[in-house]
Structures are given as structure tokens and as C-alpha cells.
Amino acid sequence: MLDSKMLLYILVMALVTYLIRMIPFVLCRKKIQSKFLRNMLYYVPYAVLGAMTIPAILYSTSSMISAVVGLGLALFFAFRNKSLIVVAAAACAGAFVTELIMSLAI
Amino acid sequence: MDSTKLSEYKFTDGLRDGIPIGLGYLSVSFSFGIAAAGKGVSIFSALLISMTNLTSAGQLAGLGIIAAGGTLIEMILTQLVINMRYALMSISLSQKLDSSFTVGQRLGTSFGMTDEIFAVAAGKKGDIGVKYMYGLILIPFLCWSLGTFLGAAAGEILPDMLKSALGIAIYGMFLAIFIPPARKSVGVFSVVAFSAAMSCCFKYISIFSGISSGFSIIICALTASVLGALIFPKKEDEDDA
Numbered sequence: 001m002l003d004s005k006m007l008l009y010i011l012v013m014a015l016v017t018y019l020i021r022m023i024p025f026v027l028c029r030k031k032i033q034s035k036f037l038r039n040m041l042y043y044v045p046y047a048v049l050g051a052m053t054i055p056a057i058l059y060s061t062s063s064m065i066s067a068v069v070g071l072g073l074a075l076f077f078a079f080r081n082k083s084l085i086v087v088a089a090a091a092c093a094g095a096f097v098t099e100l101i102m103s104l105a106i
Numbered sequence: 107m108d109s110t111k112l113s114e115y116k117f118t119d120g121l122r123d124g125i126p127i128g129l130g131y132l133s134v135s136f137s138f139g140i141a142a143a144g145k146g147v148s149i150f151s152a153l154l155i156s157m158t159n160l161t162s163a164g165q166l167a168g169l170g171i172i173a174a175g176g177t178l179i180e181m182i183l184t185q186l187v188i189n190m191r192y193a194l195m196s197i198s199l200s201q202k203l204d205s206s207f208t209v210g211q212r213l214g215t216s217f218g219m220t221d222e223i224f225a226v227a228a229g230k231k232g233d234i235g236v237k238y239m240y241g242l243i244l245i246p247f248l249c250w251s252l253g254t255f256l257g258a259a260a261g262e263i264l265p266d267m268l269k270s271a272l273g274i275a276i277y278g279m280f281l282a283i284f285i286p287p288a289r290k291s292v293g294v295f296s297v298v299a300f301s302a303a304m305s306c307c308f309k310y311i312s313i314f315s316g317i318s319s320g321f322s323i324i325i326c327a328l329t330a331s332v333l334g335a336l337i338f339p340k341k342e343d344e345d346d347a
């Protein structure tokens with residue numbers, strides 16, 4: 001159903017999303033001088049990640065039990081400064097094996 | 107100031123860092139593709155949405171509006187609220203670009219400002235260059251498109267259990283980004299903990315249930331980072347942490 005109405009929806013959606021990303025990225029050309037703002041912007045990514053990860057990680061798999069196991073493994077490896085892919089793989093493997101065990105137990 | 111220094115990160119560094127993001131995106135976009143097909147959206151339209159938007163929450167909400175035959179004003183407002191966090195990320199990441207970045211390159215790379223790409227780029231030590239950014243964006247973009255296509259075209263390809271387990275990949279990656287600096291810095295630790303606690307309030311306290319997840323992230327992140335800047339200001343020589 002790629003009629004003109006669908007194209008218009010997609011165009012508007014894409015344009016709004018792009019402008020939100022692009023305008024600040026292009027306009028902020030200089031290093032910000034304000035110490036407060038620099039400090040704040042330094043913390044923004046960590047704050048965003050904290051809010052996005054918790055509690056959402058608990059609902060990222062089909063059961064909270066497998067999510068908790070995955071979370072535990074991810075924490076274990078993250079605390080040991082392992083790379084992104086190792087931590088992510090450990091979380092997936094933990095969740096997968098847990099769900100496998102749960103499906104066999106039932 | 108180190109604004110004249112060029113970043114040492116290569117295109118291939120970006121590619122490598124993009125792999126875990128891409129893996130996570132495969133499963134998320136796959137489910138987007140399935141959802142789009144379920145709402146009667148063609149494979150081509152679903153793919154077009156993914157390739158032009160590259161965002162999960164905004165696309166899902168947009169899909170709902172398309173399926174319900176909503177107005178364009180509704181579409182604009184919804185995208186604004188859900189995706190406003192990207193403006194925050196763009197401002198934040200604009201401070202880490204090395205001096206070689208041109209306006210055209212900013213126009214190009216800003217398209218790829220997703221939560222995950224931002225998080226990985228922001229987590230790098232020191233400034234980042236355009237080659238790294240393009241490398242970082244490429245694999246997630248391809249995976250996002252491929253996953254959407256597969257989801258829309260073939261429906262259930264992956265076994266449910268595998269899809270479920272892949273859903274946690276992105277969050278595992280997030281933990282790998284913020285845990286190491288949070289161990290070293292009481293400021294980062296406090297900001298993450300406060301933001302996470304606030305996010306739980308939005309999720310579990312019923313009076314906040316009308317607040318969309320995109321808007322909730324903005325509120326949590328702004329509050330936590332302002333508090334962090336007030337209570338734990340960094341010394342100037344720690345800028346490139």
C-alpha cells in the first residue's frame with residue numbers, strides 16, 4: 001500500500017526525526033565555554049543510559065527470570081571491563097540458556 | 107584545548123564497535139518488520155521507514171499512527187516528543203567531534219544519531235572523527251534495514267527463544283559502557299543511579315503512566331545530569347574522560 005498518503009507519512013516522520021538530530025549537531029560548532037553546561041553534557045550519556053537500561057532490561061526477554069540471569073552475567077563481565085560485544089554476548093547467552101532450561105523443566 | 111587534535115579512531119574501529127549494536131538492531135528491527143506486516147504495511151514501506159528513520163520507539167509509534175490513519179500533526183508531535191532525546195545527544199556529541207568535521211559531514215552523520223550509536227561514540231576516550239562515525243553507523247544501519255526486511259518478508263524466521271535472548275543484547279552493551287566509568291567516578295555512578303531510580307519511578311508509579319518512554323528518558327537524563335553537574339563538577343583536566 002505505497003500510495004501517496006503512505007509516502008507523506010513516511011516523509012514527515014523521517015523529516016522530523018532527522019531535523020531533531022541534525023539541527024543541534026550542525027549548530028553546536030564551538031566547544032561550549034560554560035563549565036556548568038560542559039559538566040552537564042559530560043553526564044548526559046550516562047544519565048540517558050541509566051534511564052534506558054533500568055528497568056527496561058528486565059523486560060527485554062520473554063521472561064524476567066532469564067533477563068535477571070542475563071543482567072547478572074552482563075554485570076559480572078562489565079565489572080571486569082570486558083568489551084561491549086563480550087558483555088552483550090554474555091547477556092544473550094545467559095538469557096538463552098536460562099530459557100532453554102526453563103522450557104525443558106516444564 | 108585539544109580542538110586542533112585529530113581523532114585517532116579509524117573507520118575500522120567504528121565498524122568493530124558497530125557490530126554489537128547491529129546484532130541488537132537485527133532482532134529489534136525484525137520485530138518492527140513483523141509488526142509493520144501485521145498492520146498491513148508493505149515490505150517496501152516498512153523498509154523505507156527503517157532506512158529513513160533509524161529509530162525504534164519513533165518508528166513503532168509512527169506505525170501506530172499510520173495504521174490508525176492519524177493526522178500528520180499527530181505524527182509530527184509524536185515524533186518530536188519521542189525523539190527529542192536525540193537533540194540532547196546531538197548537543198552532547200557535538201562537543202566530542204574533532205576539528206576535521208565539516209558541516210556536510212555533520213549533516214551526514216547526524217542521521218545516524220541513535221541511542222546506541224550515541225552511547226558508544228560518547229563512551230570513547232577523547233575526540234572522535236568522521237571516519238569513525240561513518241564506520242560506527244554503517245553496520246547498525248545495514249542491520250536495521252536487513253532485520254526490517256526479513257521481519258516484514260518472512261515473518262517468523264528465528265525461533266522465539268533466540269529472538270527473546272537477542273532482545274537483551276542492547277542492554278548488555280549499555281552496561282558495558284557505563285559500568286566501568288561508574289566504578290571509577292563517584293559522579294558518574296551517582297548520575298547513573300539517580301537516573302535509573304527516576305526511570306523506575308516513571309515505570310512503576312501509576313500517576314506517571316501517561317508519560318511516554320521517550321519523554322521519560324528526557325526528564326530523567328536532564329534531571330540527573332543537571333544534579334551531577336551541580337554536585338559533582340569535574341576538574342577541567344578530566345574533560346576527555
